[in-house]
Amino acid sequence: MRYSDYVDYGKLDPFKKMALEKLSETFGAPKRLGIRVVPESLGEPASLFDFVEYDFMLAFVVEGLGTKNLIAEKMAINEKAHGRRFYEGIGQDVLATAVNELPCVGATPFGYGDEVAVGSSSWFDDRVKAEQFLKSLATGCRIAMVAAPCGETPALCDIISPEAASLSGSAIGLVRPKSRAMWGQGLKGDEIIYGIESSGIHANGITLARKIAENLPEGYFTELPDGKTLGEALLKPTHIYAPLIEDLWEQGVEIRYISNITGHGWRKIMRAKREFTYRISFVPEPPLELSFLQKLGGVSDEEAYQVWNMGVGYCIFSTKEFGEIIASKAERRGLRCYTLGHLVAGERKVVIEPKAITYFH
Numbered sequence: 001m002r003y004s005d006y007v008d009y010g011k012l013d014p015f016k017k018m019a020l021e022k023l024s025e026t027f028g029a030p031k032r033l034g035i036r037v038v039p040e041s042l043g044e045p046a047s048l049f050d051f052v053e054y055d056f057m058l059a060f061v062v063e064g065l066g067t068k069n070l071i072a073e074k075m076a077i078n079e080k081a082h083g084r085r086f087y088e089g090i091g092q093d094v095l096a097t098a099v100n101e102l103p104c105v106g107a108t109p110f111g112y113g114d115e116v117a118v119g120s121s122s123w124f125d126d127r128v129k130a131e132q133f134l135k136s137l138a139t140g141c142r143i144a145m146v147a148a149p150c151g152e153t154p155a156l157c158d159i160i161s162p163e164a165a166s167l168s169g170s171a172i173g174l175v176r177p178k179s180r181a182m183w184g185q186g187l188k189g190d191e192i193i194y195g196i197e198s199s200g201i202h203a204n205g206i207t208l209a210r211k212i213a214e215n216l217p218e219g220y221f222t223e224l225p226d227g228k229t230l231g232e233a234l235l236k237p238t239h240i241y242a243p244l245i246e247d248l249w250e251q252g253v254e255i256r257y258i259s260n261i262t263g264h265g266w267r268k269i270m271r272a273k274r275e276f277t278y279r280i281s282f283v284p285e286p287p288l289e290l291s292f293l294q295k296l297g298g299v300s301d302e303e304a305y306q307v308w309n310m311g312v313g314y315c316i317f318s319t320k321e322f323g324e325i326i327a328s329k330a331e332r333r334g335l336r337c338y339t340l341g342h343l344v345a346g347e348r349k350v351v352i353e354p355k356a357i358t359y360f361h
Contacts, residue, residue, distance in 0.1 A: 091137030184272025
């Protein structure tokens with residue numbers, strides 16, 4: 001089974017490129033306020049605004065959850081749910097899609113605004129579901145140390161299915177001092193790639209996971225070898241990595257680049273617009289639910305590692321001397337840190353040696 005049968009990045013990515021081209025004429029508008037769009041940040045996980053007369057920038061990003069909440073909806077209507085709702089982690093998930101992008105350009109998140117777009121206002125009649133979502137969002141905000149003072153709840157009848165909701169949001173972060181801003185310019189080719197563990201599938205490759213799960217006799221209530229249900233495992237909330245990165249900056253760790261392993265999976269390791277080869281010599285065991293789905297869905301390693309995070313949610317590019325500090329700070333945050341590999345001069349590609357996989361740019 002292939003993800004491209006359902007989601008075609010060959011059509012999505014060109015639209016993003018075209019959007020940058022068509023909207024580039026707007027980039028000069030903030031200059032009247034002494035603010036400039038940082039062109040080098042375009043195409044990075046978040047965009048940077050430089051407040052020219054001051055020693056700070058702001059980073060801004062808009063992200064959506066995708067289809068993960070459909071798992072919660074499908075599970076709730078199953079007779080085995082016994083009236084349960086499954087939105088306990090969804091709020092943190094949608095927040096994480098945005099706030100995890102900000103440290104990738106050197107920013108510390110501080111603000112967030114969510115949008116719950118529904119096909120029918122009756123979606124809000126389920127008070128338990130709504131409260132679970134908002135409680136989870138508040139939990140995520142506490143972890144990320146951000147304020148969420150605004151949001152929007154449009155009812156988009158005839159655009160969104162009446163039973164569904166499109167969950168998304170915007171986040172803003174502070175880059176101070178400006179020297180912390182990064183878009184790959186600091187990479188030299190002598191970096192170690194440190195991988196920080198994921199909590200599970202996070203919010204990417206969900207469509208493929210859903211297609212496999214929904215073809216199983218027990219669906220999301222299929223029991224995994226550890227006794228949990230597949231649906232519950234898939235709904236584990238996404239790790240929020242911003243506090244760890246803040247810890248590392250406070251300790252003086254030299255971070256030269258960060259890749260959030262989201263859409264495109266391990267291809268994201270080579271996101272920086274630089275010509276390096278990323279040699280991966282170690283891969284951790286993937287989360288049980290992902291290896292389970294890979295086996296049942298007949299998903300090849302080549303496909304799995306470019307669709308799912310396979311156990312690594314964040315990649316930090318630094319030097320060998322900071323490895324122990326990164327691992328120690330990660331452990332204090334309850335996160336495992338893996339030394340995945342290193343950069344070398346050469347063609348822009350990711351070489352996953354233990355899996356005999358090469359992804360070219």
